[in-house]
Amino acid sequence: MDTDKTETKAAGRPVVKRVLMVVAMLLTAFHLLASFLWIAPSSTARQVIPGNLLSEYMIPLWGQSWSVFAPEPIxxxxxxxxxxxxxxxxxxxxxxxxxxxxxxxxxxxxxxxxxxxxxxxxxxxxxxxxxxxxxxxxxxxxxxxxxxxxxxxxxxxxxxxxxxxxxxxxxxxxxxxxxxxxxxxxxxxxxxxxxxxxxxxxxxxxxxxxxxxxxxxxxxxxxxxxxxxxxxxxxxxxxxxxxxxxxxxxxxxxxxxxxxxxx
Structure with a gap:
């Protein structure tokens, strides 16, 4: 009886790990996409992320731009x-x-x-x-x-x-x-x-x-x-x-x- 429970738990762990891995990958992909859209010159590409989600996500924690660098420094x-x-x-x-x-x-x-x-x-x-x-x-x-x-x-x-x-x-x-x-x-x-x-x-x-x-x-x-x-x-x-x-x-x-x- 105890052996069956142990095998069931062991079988369930890979599923949980895979779900967590997929979630982590999706969050990472979203962060990379949002960061790219935010630091790139403003364009219609930003409309890929609907509404104000992009600005609300990037400001104030992740906001950045290339304006500190040449050819147009601050x-x-x-x-x-x-x-x-x-x-x-x-x-x-x-x-x-x-x-x-x-x-x-x-x-x-x-x-x-x-x-x-x-x-x-x-x-x-x-x-x-x-x-x-x-x-x-x-x-x-x-x-x-x-x-x-x-x-x-x-x-x-x-x-x-x-x-x-x-x-x-x-x-x-x-x-x-x-x-x-x-x-x-x-x-x-x-x-x-x-x-x-x-x-x-x-x-x-x-x-x-x-x-x-x-x-x-x-x-x-x-x-x-x-x-x-x-x-x-x-x-x-x-x-x-x-x-x-x-x-x-x-x-x-x-x-x-x-x-x-x-x-």
Whole structure:
């Protein structure tokens, strides 16, 4: 009787091993495909992976690109500034000063041999929304500068307004996705710094190029002007999978910022 049970278990083990091996191979194949699509120049090939699955899988743990290498190395800095409207003790509201979230994030990686991958999150958000904003027609860029924070339908009203104008390249959809991500990030930054009294947020992504290579030996050379993305006030955005508490612990560990629980 015991011999039969032992033989049955032994016979079942190869099946389990084969299943696990197949699963591991499929996961490895998916990771290699996703990594190839992500680091390759943007193209329609990315549509092989449906929806936002590719970006959600690659960011923030696996994100990478070839932009650090020649012939087009990184030649500029991205900034992401956040401010908020908060409730006062007297029942009124006040506007906070701007805080450069990207400086806070980079402080987590400066002089650290093993920085967290999340230290580049703010730069990634700024780069993403700036690229999407640049693709918008001028009419839509003017709308983005306006405030949309009143009511639960503020996003719907913004979407409707943007789609009232011609969008020959279909850029509005991509921009709205980028703005949603940027607003969610700005919301977490604002709550980490100013607490739960935050009523609405405003953020500004920007890029500033380095001194051109041809002027590298010119002592009087100055960096080009900052290229901002002007966005109006927005309603708060919180995703179900986000943890404001964990983000605040990480973000506020930097010496570059004073958060609500430290003031």
């Amino acid at each position: 030649n500029g800095d991205y900034y992401f500034d956040v401010r908020a409207v908060v409730k006062t003790d007297g029942g009124g509201e006040e506007v906070t000063d701007w805080v450069r979230a990207t400086d806070v994030e980079l402080d987590h990686s400066t002089y650290r041999p093993f920085p967290p991958r999340s230290a580049g999150l703010g730069i990634g958000v700024a780069s993403d929304i700036k690229g999407s904003w640049e693709d918008l027609p001028n009419d839509q860029k003017a709308i983005v500068k306006l405030d949309y924070f009143k009511g639960d339908d503020s996003v719907d009203r913004l979407t409707t307004k943007l789609k009232e104008y011609e969008d020959p390249d279909g850029a509005v959809g991509g921009y709205l996705e980028s703005e949603h991500l940027a607003t969610a990030y700005a919301t977490q930054v604002a709550k980490a710094i100013w607490g739960e009294d935050v009523q609405r947020v405003q953020y500004q992504a920007a890029r500033q190029n380095v001194v051109p290579f041809a002027q590298r030996n010119d002592d009087d050379a100055e960096r080009p002007n900052i290229q901002p993305v002007p966005v109006g006030w927005r309603a708060l955005v919180s995703e179900p999978h986000q943890s404001d508490e964990e983000f605040a612990k990480y973000f506020c560990a930097s010496d570059e910022v004073r958060c609500a629980d430290e003031q």
